Amino acid sequence: MRITREFLENVLKLKNVRDCGDNFMASCPFEFLHTDGKDSNPSFGIHKESGLWHCFACGEKGGLTNLVSRVLDKPPLVAAEIINGYFSQKVDIEKLARKIKSFEEALNTENIKTTNLLPQGYTKNLPKNVINFFQNRGISKGVLEEFEVGFCSEGVYKDMIIFPVFVNNFLTGFVARVVGENVVGKKYLLPKGFRKALYNLSPIEGCVYLVEGPLDVLKLYTLGLRNACALFGSSIDYFQVRLLIKHGVREVVVMLDGDVVGRNATKKVVELIKPFFSKVSILNLPDGLDPCDISERTVLRMLLRSVMDL
Ligand SMILES: [Zn+2]
Structure with missing residues (x-):
């Protein structure tokens, strides 16, 4: 293969490229994943002969195709x-195409038995009690299908609801409830x-509503508010902030649960994210109300009008 400095600097636009024998070192192209968002002391290494790369700071690694695809944002x-x-x-294009196809087919299979990303026993056929659980909360069947919400009838997650987590339409893992x-x-x-x-993160222009859990997202989605993302809890970390920025989010409305925990958490979340977005607002839900408890479009619209600008 023999990676060249010219390729790294001119094609991939990597900064601070240094020749280190068998490897080149450079500033990491994924520095937005780093704790401080920077890589001033180059942590990214790529092997000249194989094109295999690894960043010691963020832990990202892979082959050359993966690197070029991600850095240049190309399929x-x-x-x-x-x-x-x-x-x-x-690169053997045909082989790569087959690999991608079989991966996509695996994702589309009705019942995925085992993959690294979904648990053993995952099925999209929801049992009656689970369908009732969602129906009672006013979450539509169509939305469940769209988010590929599933169920486990065996294994570690037996009798639990499975929420596959997609980032940018790519399956990245799951949470169970x-x-x-x-x-x-x-x-x-x-x-x-x-x-x-973040649950339900995809490229967005403009505003995102931050909520605590997948149920909140699904409920708001059913009511027509499609750009809500869940934090998987009531706190946010820098990795999540960087994901939001990377997906084009400019404005954030923090809409955590209407309880003591949610209100205290709101202050912390706002403090942490404020420097990164052009506008951050708070939507304080009435006491005892979570986003997933909102029952009607009209109520939602009223609430959205009461967003507090900071
Ligand atoms: Zn890195």
């Missing part, structure tokens, strides 16, 4: 063509190694 097949136009050792309301202990179970992204 993998286009990235492979760019590489093939540049280097003598070619017990069925029912009056539950002792935790309602949600996050799989080991689950990296909190």
